[in-house]
Amino acid sequence: MVTVTPLEAELLEIAGSVPDPELPVLTLRELGVLRAVHVRGSDAVEVELTPTYTGCPAVEAMSLDIERALRAQGMREVTVRTVLSPAWSTDDITDEGRRKLREFGIAPPRVRRDRGPVPLELGPTRTREAAADPVRCPRCGCADTELLSRFSSTACKALRRCLACREPFDHFKEL
Incomplete structure (x- = not known):
């Protein structure tokens, strides 16, 4: 078991409060990408960050924002290290993060019951959800929705x- 010092817990809270650059309604803690903070000496810290996917273009902006926040707290040397294992999953998004996504107008990812690989089904671009686990509209809550495109703004x-209600909306895909 890894022991976290009070200073590491405080710095983790500060780094975790940094907004995500692509979804500023969420913090990095709520998104689940901030893994750990390790104090290295009196004014040096190493932060572990796991991107939502390997080629995520926001990693550099997240790293710079974390560095700024921790330097403002007196940390002279801040190193942000990208950690790819274990891989980030949408299961890492907190309940608060899911609530904020819904309020922001983005359907949050569904909670997976098993932790195995996410099945990929190829088919037509426009599809309706299976009745068992529908993606609900974040505006009116209706479960009767259709997929227009597998890719959206990100x-x-x-x-x-x-x-x-006929309104389009983003859905944060399950990974």
Whole structure:
């Protein structure tokens, strides 16, 4: 078991409060990408960050924002290290993060019951959800939605439309 010092816990809280550059409604803690903070001496710290996917373009901006936040707390040397294992999963998004996504108008990823690989089904671009686990509209809550495009404003999201209120919305894809 890894022991976290009070200073590491405080710095983890500060780094975790940094907003995600692509989804500023979420903090890095709520998104689940901040893994650990390790104090190295009196004014040096190493931060472990796991991107949502290997080619995530926001990693550099996240790293710079974390460095700024921790330097403002007196840390002279801040190193942000990208950690790819274990891989980030949408299961890492906190309940608060899911609530904020919904309020922001983005359907949060569904909670997976098993931790195995996510099945990939190829098919037509426009598809309706299976009744067992639908993606609900974040505006009206209706479960009758359709997939318009597997990609939206970022690679992490898909574009969907509610068939009740007819509004399009982003859905944070399960990974």
